[in-house]
Amino acid sequence: MPHPHEPAPAGRRGRPPVWLLVALTGVGPFSMQILIPSLPALGAAFGAGSSSVQLALTLFFAGVAVGQLIYGPLSDHFGRRPVLLAALGLYVVASVGAVMAPTLGWLVAARILQAIGACSGMVLGRAMIRDTHDRDQAASVMGYVTMGMTVAPMVAPMIGAMLEQYFGWRAAIAACLGLGVPLLLVVWRVLPETLPAAQPLPGAVGLLRMYGALLVVPAFRAYGAVTAFSAGVFFAFLSGAPYVVVNGLGLPSTAYATAFVSISVTYALGNLVAGRMSTRVGVLPMLRLGTTISSICAVGMLATVFLLPAHIVTFFAPMALVAMGNGIAQPNAIAAAVSVRPQLAGTASGLTGFLQMGLGAALSFLVAVIETGSGIATASVMCICGLLAQISLAFERRVSA
Numbered sequence: 001m002p003h004p005h006e007p008a009p010a011g012r013r014g015r016p017p018v019w020l021l022v023a024l025t026g027v028g029p030f031s032m033q034i035l036i037p038s039l040p041a042l043g044a045a046f047g048a049g050s051s052s053v054q055l056a057l058t059l060f061f062a063g064v065a066v067g068q069l070i071y072g073p074l075s076d077h078f079g080r081r082p083v084l085l086a087a088l089g090l091y092v093v094a095s096v097g098a099v100m101a102p103t104l105g106w107l108v109a110a111r112i113l114q115a116i117g118a119c120s121g122m123v124l125g126r127a128m129i130r131d132t133h134d135r136d137q138a139a140s141v142m143g144y145v146t147m148g149m150t151v152a153p154m155v156a157p158m159i160g161a162m163l164e165q166y167f168g169w170r171a172a173i174a175a176c177l178g179l180g181v182p183l184l185l186v187v188w189r190v191l192p193e194t195l196p197a198a199q200p201l202p203g204a205v206g207l208l209r210m211y212g213a214l215l216v217v218p219a220f221r222a223y224g225a226v227t228a229f230s231a232g233v234f235f236a237f238l239s240g241a242p243y244v245v246v247n248g249l250g251l252p253s254t255a256y257a258t259a260f261v262s263i264s265v266t267y268a269l270g271n272l273v274a275g276r277m278s279t280r281v282g283v284l285p286m287l288r289l290g291t292t293i294s295s296i297c298a299v300g301m302l303a304t305v306f307l308l309p310a311h312i313v314t315f316f317a318p319m320a321l322v323a324m325g326n327g328i329a330q331p332n333a334i335a336a337a338v339s340v341r342p343q344l345a346g347t348a349s350g351l352t353g354f355l356q357m358g359l360g361a362a363l364s365f366l367v368a369v370i371e372t373g374s375g376i377a378t379a380s381v382m383c384i385c386g387l388l389a390q391i392s393l394a395f396e397r398r399v400s401a
Helices: 018-033 036-046 055-078 080-099 104-118 120-132 135-149 151-167 169-190 204-215 218-248 253-281 283-307 312-338 342-370 376-400
Strands: none
Touching: 018 055, 018 080, 018 104, 018 120, 018 135, 018 151, 018 169, 036 055, 036 104, 036 151, 036 169, 036 218, 036 253, 055 080, 055 104, 055 120, 055 204, 055 218, 055 342, 080 104, 080 120, 080 169, 104 120, 120 135, 120 312, 120 342, 135 253, 135 312, 151 169, 151 253, 204 218, 204 342, 218 253, 218 283, 218 312, 218 342, 218 376, 253 283, 253 312, 283 312, 283 376, 312 342, 342 376
16 A cells, blocks of 8 residues: 555556546435425424424535535545545445434434535545546536536435335435445445545644635635535525425425426536537636526526416526526536646635535525525525626636736
8 A cells, every 4th residue: 555645556546437426426416405305394204393404404515515624635645535435434324324313403413424425426526537637628527527417416306205205204315325335335446546646634723724725816716706606596496496396386395306307407408518618618718608697597587486476387497597507607617716726626626615515504594594485585595696606706807817
C-alpha cells in the first residue's frame, strides 16, 4: 500500500467508469427523493405536524452539507477510493437504522447519518472527474454523469410512493438498502484510485485555512453562490410541491411522483445540452444560459400560480423549464468552482456542495413553514433564488473583467 502522501501506483489509477460515477452521484438524490412522497403520511404515522415531519428532509440536506465538508479534505489526503468505501458502509448501516426507527426523532437521526454517507458519491464523483479531465472537459463529463444520474430522482418518488401506498413508509426507506449494498460491493471490486498526488491532512485550524483559501478567491465565491442559488430554485420546489399536490390539490402522493418524472426528463435534457456544448462553447456562456432560463421560468411559474386556476399541470409545466435551465447551469457552475484551485478539487467540491445543500436545508424548512398549499410561497422563494443567482453571476463577470 502506498504511503498516504504518495500518489497511487499507476496500475491502480485510471478513469472510473461513467456508469459507476452515475450510480455514485445518484445515491444522494435517490435517498432524498424516496421519502418525499411519504412526508404527509409520516405526519399521520407519528402524530406530528408538517414542520416536524419536514425535519426528515431538512436535516437530510444538512447532513449532506456537513458531510461534503468532511469528504473533500479526507479524499485529498487518503484517496477517493478508501474514503468512498467507508462512507458507503455508513450509508448502509444508517439505512438499516432508519428502517427500524420507532420514533420520528430516531428516523431523523438515522436520516442525518444516511445523508452523510450518501453525499460521498456526489463529492468524490466530482473530484474524480476533475482528477482526470481539464475544466471544460470536466463540465462536459459532469453534464453526462448528471444526465444519467437524473434516473435516480426520476424513479425514486414513484418507487417511494408505490411502496408507501402498499407497504408503508418503512418499505420506501428499505429500498435504499437495495441500492447501497450492491454499490458498496461494486466500488470495492471496480473503482480505481484517481488522486494524482496526496495533500497533507489538515487539523481543524488547517481545515479552516483551506476553506478560507478558497473563500478569499472572488471567482470561487461567485461560482459557489451561483451553484447554491440556482440549485435553491430547485430545492424550494422539492420542499413545497408535495404539500401543494397532496394538501392543496387533494391528490395522492403517486400523482406527485408521476408529475415529477417530467422534471427529471427536462433536467436530463439540460444535462445533455451541457454535455454536448460545454467543451465547444465554454463554461461561462453555458452557465449564463442555464441561469437565465431558470430565473425567467421561475417568474413565469409565480405568474401562473397567481393568474391560472390551480392544477397540477399548470404547477409542474413551468417547473419543467426551470429544471432544464438547472440541468444546463449546475454542471458548469460546479466545474468552474472546482477548477479555481485544481490541486484542492476535493476540498472545493465539498465546500461547493456545503453551500449548495446548506441553502437547500434552510429553504426546505422555510418553504414547509410558509407553504399553505396554494404554491404561492414555493414559487416566490424560487423567484428570489433565481434573482440571487443572477446577482452572483453578475459579480463573477465583474471579478473576471
